[in-house]
Amino acid sequence: MPSQRIGIWIIGARGGVASTATLGLLAMRKGLSEPTGLVTALPEFARLDLATWDQFVVGGHEIRESTLFDALDRLRTESRVLEPAVIDACRAELTEIDSRIRRGSLTGCGPTIGRLAGEAMRPLAEEPPRDTIRRLQGDLREFQQATKAARVIVVNLASTEPVAVQSSLPESWKELDRLLEESARVPLPASSLYAIAALDLGMPYVNFTPSLGATLPAIQELAEVRGTCHAGQDGKTGETLLKSVLAPMFAARNLEVLSWVSHNIFGNLDGQVLDDPAHKASKIKGKDALLGKILGYAPQSHVSIEFIRSLGDWKTAWDHIHFRGFLGTPMTLQFTWQGCDSLLAAPLVLDLARLVELSSRRGETGVLSHLGSFFKQPIGLEEHKFSQQYCQLLAWAAERAQ
């Protein structure tokens, strides 16, 4: 492809996943890191006209007043991941990206996320949603102009919002647009305001979180109306990834799953927010729902997520699967997954930016359902088996190979 600049605008730009993805991008560009963990670095994607790492420029929205360097340094000291030499080598670029991070929105984020916010967010506490959308769009336009980016991909990596209540919202974009114009109190969370701001400007929106984002029918319609695309939701990086690999095995061998118990413990900022039951409910919904859809019946299941501060970014998931085999014999599979949360998620964020950028350049609109393998709750896709989802991605890639 011609060497155009491509913007990645990250919501939650100084979080664990965001700062790791940003560092990874810079480190690969400098030749300091291999593309291990990146799906798009596989030979199956080599014939796609994907953007290269040196084409990307990063900016974003945040609510906390810290720096990318501090976020990475905390990961290094508290979680004992990342090489100090790599962070130091990228310090100048990280500082430059920091200067492109703007104040986000706290609408509908609840008091737990509100407590993370810095003083600069205070004057925006009562901002009506329409004004928020205009302000966010101003930031996006300014970023695109300043960096001369041909396209900007907006990726939501902000803290998980509480479960959104939006039963009274209109289903069509025209009506939702009118409501936003007329009312200062529309029950849309920040993730949806970010989605509207991006899609309305024709910029693709990726929701890597379980928050509502672009899932409402009216917002999905907006993407179509503006001829742009979106994908989501909630990155599938660890324990749920394994569920979507193992559950099809039980189904294919006609082994009856009696119960599936999943305990997750970790201690990063995401875990701190998810410790609030209102936020945890958003996450658990996605981690649990796929079992019934894959197996065709719903075994007894239990998902717990506990915040254990000393573990930092290291997540341990212990799953206990009780199943019945021939002649009614009960058996057990247990697994323990010990992954570093941000390091698992970051390469997928970069993959999504590349793949969505290509779709956008090729004029693909609406939900990008071929990206379902990246998500716990894939929008626009009923298929939850990982291998099938991955086959869909490969088929999409084969059709576009050059």
Ligand SMILES: NC(=O)c1ccc[n+]([C@@H]2O[C@H](COP(=O)([O-])OP(=O)(O)OC[C@H]3O[C@@H](n4cnc5c(N)ncnc54)[C@H](O)[C@@H]3O)[C@@H](O)[C@H]2O)c1
């Ligand atoms: N493996 C993974 O880490 C993984 C997998 C799937 C999904 N996710 C989701 O990705 C998101 C990011 O995870 P993380 O570990 O980086 O979390 P994090 O807490 O480290 O980072 C979130 C960042 O978002 C910022 N933020 C919160 N609300 C905001 C708002 N309304 N606008 C702008 N910024 C806001 C916070 O200040 C913080 O810097 C979470 O929602 C998480 O559930 C992560």
